[in-house]
Amino acid sequence: MVCCASPIAATKVRSFLFYFSPDSPCQKINPLTKLITVLIVGTVAFIIENIYANLILLVIVCIGLAMARISSRFFKMALIGISGLLLVSTVAHALFSQIPGESVYLVFPWGTYITERTIHFVVIVYLRFLAASLITLIFLCTTRETDVVTALRFLRLPYAVCFVCSLSLRFISILVDDWWSIVQAQRARGMEFKGTLIARLKKLLGLSLPMITSAFRKVNDSNHAILARGFTLSNVRRTQIRQLRWSTPDYILLTLLTILLMAVIIAKYYGYLTFV
Amino acid sequence: MKREIVIEDLWWRYKDRQEWALKGINLKVGTGEAIGIVGPVGAGKTTLCLALCGLIPQEVQGEMKGMVTISGMDTRSTELRDIIQKVGILFQDPESQFVSMSVLDEVAYGLENFGCPPEEMLTRVKQALKIVGMNGYEEKHPLELSGGQKQRVALASVLALHPRILVLDEPTSNLDPIGKEEIFSVIHELKARQDTTTIIVENNIEELVEVVEHLILLHEGEVICQASVGNFFKDVDFVKKKGVWVPQVTELCYRLLKSGFLEAHIPVTFDNAQTAAREAIGDRRLIFQPTYTNQTACFPSTPAITAHDLHFIYPDGTAALLGIDLTIYEGEYVAFLGQNGSGKTTLAKNFIGLFKPTSGAVTIEGVNTRRASAKELASKVGYIFQNPDHQLFCESIEEEVAFGPRNLGLSESETENRVREALKTVGMLQYRKEHPFSFGKAERQRIAISSILAMKPRIIIVDEPTAGQDIGLVKTLMGLLDGLNKEGKTIILITSDMRLVAEHAKRVVIIHQGKILLDAPTRIAFTKAQLLAQAALKPPQISRLAQALSDLGFPSGILTTDEMYDLIINVR
Numbered sequence: 115m116v117c118c119a120s121p122i123a124a125t126k127v128r129s130f131l132f133y134f135s136p137d138s139p140c141q142k143i144n145p146l147t148k149l150i151t152v153l154i155v156g157t158v159a160f161i162i163e164n165i166y167a168n169l170i171l172l173v174i175v176c177i178g179l180a181m182a183r184i185s186s187r188f189f190k191m192a193l194i195g196i197s198g199l200l201l202v203s204t205v206a207h208a209l210f211s212q213i214p215g216e217s218v219y220l221v222f223p224w225g226t227y228i229t230e231r232t233i234h235f236v237v238i239v240y241l242r243f244l245a246a247s248l249i250t251l252i253f254l255c256t257t258r259e260t261d262v263v264t265a266l267r268f269l270r271l272p273y274a275v276c277f278v279c280s281l282s283l284r285f286i287s288i289l290v291d292d293w294w295s296i297v298q299a300q301r302a303r304g305m306e307f308k309g310t311l312i313a314r315l316k317k318l319l320g321l322s323l324p325m326i327t328s329a330f331r332k333v334n335d336s337n338h339a340i341l342a343r344g345f346t347l348s349n350v351r352r353t354q355i356r357q358l359r360w361s362t363p364d365y366i367l368l369t370l371l372t373i374l375l376m377a378v379i380i381a382k383y384y385g386y387l388t389f390v
Numbered sequence: 391m392k393r394e395i396v397i398e399d400l401w402w403r404y405k406d407r408q409e410w411a412l413k414g415i416n417l418k419v420g421t422g423e424a425i426g427i428v429g430p431v432g433a434g435k436t437t438l439c440l441a442l443c444g445l446i447p448q449e450v451q452g453e454m455k456g457m458v459t460i461s462g463m464d465t466r467s468t469e470l471r472d473i474i475q476k477v478g479i480l481f482q483d484p485e486s487q488f489v490s491m492s493v494l495d496e497v498a499y500g501l502e503n504f505g506c507p508p509e510e511m512l513t514r515v516k517q518a519l520k521i522v523g524m525n526g527y528e529e530k531h532p533l534e535l536s537g538g539q540k541q542r543v544a545l546a547s548v549l550a551l552h553p554r555i556l557v558l559d560e561p562t563s564n565l566d567p568i569g570k571e572e573i574f575s576v577i578h579e580l581k582a583r584q585d586t587t588t589i590i591v592e593n594n595i596e597e598l599v600e601v602v603e604h605l606i607l608l609h610e611g612e613v614i615c616q617a618s619v620g621n622f623f624k625d626v627d628f629v630k631k632k633g634v635w636v637p638q639v640t641e642l643c644y645r646l647l648k649s650g651f652l653e654a655h656i657p658v659t660f661d662n663a664q665t666a667a668r669e670a671i672g673d674r675r676l677i678f679q680p681t682y683t684n685q686t687a688c689f690p691s692t693p694a695i696t697a698h699d700l701h702f703i704y705p706d707g708t709a710a711l712l713g714i715d716l717t718i719y720e721g722e723y724v725a726f727l728g729q730n731g732s733g734k735t736t737l738a739k740n741f742i743g744l745f746k747p748t749s750g751a752v753t754i755e756g757v758n759t760r761r762a763s764a765k766e767l768a769s770k771v772g773y774i775f776q777n778p779d780h781q782l783f784c785e786s787i788e789e790e791v792a793f794g795p796r797n798l799g800l801s802e803s804e805t806e807n808r809v810r811e812a813l814k815t816v817g818m819l820q821y822r823k824e825h826p827f828s829f830g831k832a833e834r835q836r837i838a839i840s841s842i843l844a845m846k847p848r849i850i851i852v853d854e855p856t857a858g859q860d861i862g863l864v865k866t867l868m869g870l871l872d873g874l875n876k877e878g879k880t881i882i883l884i885t886s887d888m889r890l891v892a893e894h895a896k897r898v899v900i901i902h903q904g905k906i907l908l909d910a911p912t913r914i915a916f917t918k919a920q921l922l923a924q925a926a927l928k929p930p931q932i933s934r935l936a937q938a939l940s941d942l943g944f945p946s947g948i949l950t951t952d953e954m955y956d957l958i959i960n961v962r
Contacts, residue, residue: 128531258531259491281489287533288485292780298744299781303841304768304797323783327827331779332486338440339487341449342479343500343547344471351505355498355512 130254130262138183138256139363145261146268147364152253154371158378159245163389165234168241175248184255192255196247204240208232235389259283264356274347281336285329292328296321394461394555394587395419395442401455402437402446411437413611414456421554424581424588426598426619429608430633430860432830435591436482438608439559441465442589444473461554475504478553482560484540493519493535494528497547504551518550519543522576536730538569545576556580558590562597563857566730567886568926570594577601593860595635596931599658607632619658626656633860638889638932639663642951642958646670649959660931664938667958674961676943691720694849694880695741695771699750702736710736712904713750718882720848723875725895725912726884728925734884734901738851741882743767754849769798772847776854778831778838787813787837788822794845805844812844816870832863839870849880856887868894888930892916892949900925913947 140148155175162168208228215229263280300321307314381387397417403410411434419425427435440446444465447454458465461476481487490496497515506514519525522542532540541561548556558577562570574597580586581601592598599605605622607615609632615622623629626636626644637658643666646652651670657663695718702711710733718724728734739745740752743759752759754770775781784790788809795805813819816836821829826837835855842850852871856864872894875881883895891898891912898915900908902925908915916922916929919937928934936948948954
């Protein structure tokens with residue numbers, strides 16, 4: 115039986131976003147545990163509204179990050195992307211929130227204002243998003259697409275849902291390849307992405323035509339290829355070659371996460387961890 | 391012998407089409423037989439394959455007459471899932487039939503659908519991967535595999551279902567030479583087991599004749615010739631006229647037969663041809679040793695493209711070119727050879743400025759590509775991509791062809807002149823108002839070519855123009871390129887078809903692992919068997935025949951069937 119957590123001979127394993135080293139401790143836990151971890155940590159990050167609690171959570175996530183051993187070159191790239199997203203969300207909060215405070219620093223023409231508590235809140239928002247995106251990043255960098263699909267199937271989701279997920283993941287890489295060939299074919303004919311926004315959009319629209327034709331043909335081919343190997347949506351008995359293996363690290367991690375989630379919920383219920 | 395496949399008067403018409411795609415096909419195939427199907431593009435080969443596995447008529451829409459029986463099951467009334475447990479089909483495109491995210495999942499895909507118990511599934515998957523030589527790759531991601539490897543995985547996923555009948559629809563036409571060889575060696579192995587009935591549609595006739603016993607010629611939906619491999623090429627001229635490739639050695643022996651040098655028997659395989667050629671010569675001797683002119687020596691012209699210490703590294707860190715020094719002169723006809731991933735396409739894309747060197751420099755007609763705009767480069771170099779559908783997007787053919795000249799900022803009257811001239815060159819002028827997609831692939835490729843010609847580049851790069859095409863189209867296309875070369879245009883041909891290289895290109899540049907492995911006149915390049923083997927390339931069949939007959943005094947630099955024929959008929 116092949117397990118997702120089985121040691122893999124290759125020096126590097128291809129994950130969702132990049133390659134990770136097979137001896138990373140993240141390999142010892144199964145993909146379903148990883149998926150649950152992301153969900154719980156994400157939920158916790160959004161329940162707590164206390165700057166210290168948020169900081170502690172961020173530290174925990176960073177320990178996870180250190181253990182994941184993600185290639186630093188790639189991590190820098192991902193961090194730039196995340197920073198952009200974080201900036202947008204924090205600025206939006208700063209611009210459009212109305213949190214009363216003792217001193218008002220700034221009043222915007224549209225009626226919202228910034229107080230010392232706005233700044234406090236924006237910091238919390240920042241920490242929250244950072245923790246949530248980092249844990250997702252760890253997940254994407256250390257999990258293979260095929261493992262995610264396995265996890266979904268073990269959640270007893272309908273077969274059609276799992277299969278569509280798997281197939282769309284596959285098609286993204288096929289279509290990205292096609293897209294580049296198409297862009298190059300047009301650039302080879304002297305097309306330049308210059309001019310007004312409308313002009314550029316028009317050019318983009320032009321490119322989408324061969325893209326759609328090509329995608330259509332590929333979907334048709336894939337359809338034949340899966341039908342020829344017994345694909346059906348009707349209810350037949352199916353088996354799975356990959357099994358989930360539950361080992362000690364999984365149990366430890368899940369127990370810790372449950373305790374964390376319970377503690378946070380209870381604390382929140384009694385009014386701690388709430389932004390006042 | 392038991393009849394595994396029986397097709398009786400099969401007619402098929404796709405939905406919304408006037409024309410019948412298959413017209414009265416009759417075919418009987420016995421258990422363990424191997425049949426090859428050949429024919430021009432659009433003959434109905436893929437349609438026939440789909441009918442053999444029940445996808446026609448069950449999943450494809452259209453109208454069917456007649457009957458197809460697979461292992462005793464009528465394909466109209468049997469559940470598709472029951473049919474495909476008997477018939478496995480491998481399609482042409484390795485990319486789109488790979489639907490999972492790892493090799494293991496891909497090979498197990500069919501077995502999972504049929505509810506195979508996990509332990510048995512694993513045994514079967516391992517077994518199938520072993521047959522195709524991909525064991526050890528179980529955990530690989532599709533992006534980590536080459537086209538040939540993906541195709542072998544696709545074959546394994548079909549074999550894992552233990553089909554009694556195997557249908558292979560152009561399994562190698564999207565692959566590079568290594569990929570082709572990998573697939574054919576698997577087919578050889580399967581054939582040795584003798585328990586599978588095999589139907590192969592294939593353009594690579596020289597390989598095909600080595601693995602099948604019978605050949606069927608499909609033409610416009612009809613079977614117009616059906617014979618054992620030995621008898622199929624009785625009339626080579628007829629077969630060629632119908633758009634089918636003929637092995638070079640067969641063509642040679644056919645001509646020798648017609649001029650009385652051979653007895654009635656025409657060999658089709660390489661070994662038999664070698665014996666036949668020896669017989670034809672007998673104890674006579676070659677009387678003249680040709681002195682072929684050294685073809686590069688006559689190029690004192692100006693450089694068209696110069697690469698100096700060119701390195702190229704992709705953004706993901708893959709180093710594709712590692713120090714290329716190359717000069718291509720005006721008016722040359724150069725072939726770039728090498729496997730997928732060798733860097734030959736990356737090099738060509740540096741030659742039109744689609745990629746800019748990571749270090750080093752590329753100069754096109756004196757202009758450094760780093761300092762030139764896409765527009766400027768496009769007016770100097772034309773790049774014809776492999777798939778015409780990746781570039782066609784306009785409402786009408788004339789719009790499509792005018793797209794490039796307009797990008798160059800030419801006036802409407804000049805654009806009109808160029809459109810007219812370019813369409814005339816490819817013979818499509820009368821259709822200028824029509825929609826590009828209302829034409830077949832051959833015409834679409836011609837439209838794509840004319841859209842490049844309209845920009846009047848002095849250098850033309852052609853990327854795999856003939857992959858999966860039939861003889862007629864290839865001849866037209868190569869004729870067109872020869873004509874342009876005679877007009878003084880520089881041609882760079884990227885291909886894996888050695889026969890085309892031998893017949894058309896004057897100079898060969900072999901790229902291997904990002905470096906130039908060999909840069910020589912074609913005639914010399916094909917004698918360097920060891921260097922070619924290093925890049926997993928083989929000289930054309932006829933050159934190999936001449937080399938195998940070197941003990942009789944044949945020069946090793948033979949490039950075409952004509953040259954070989956002339957030598958043999960001049961024995962005394």
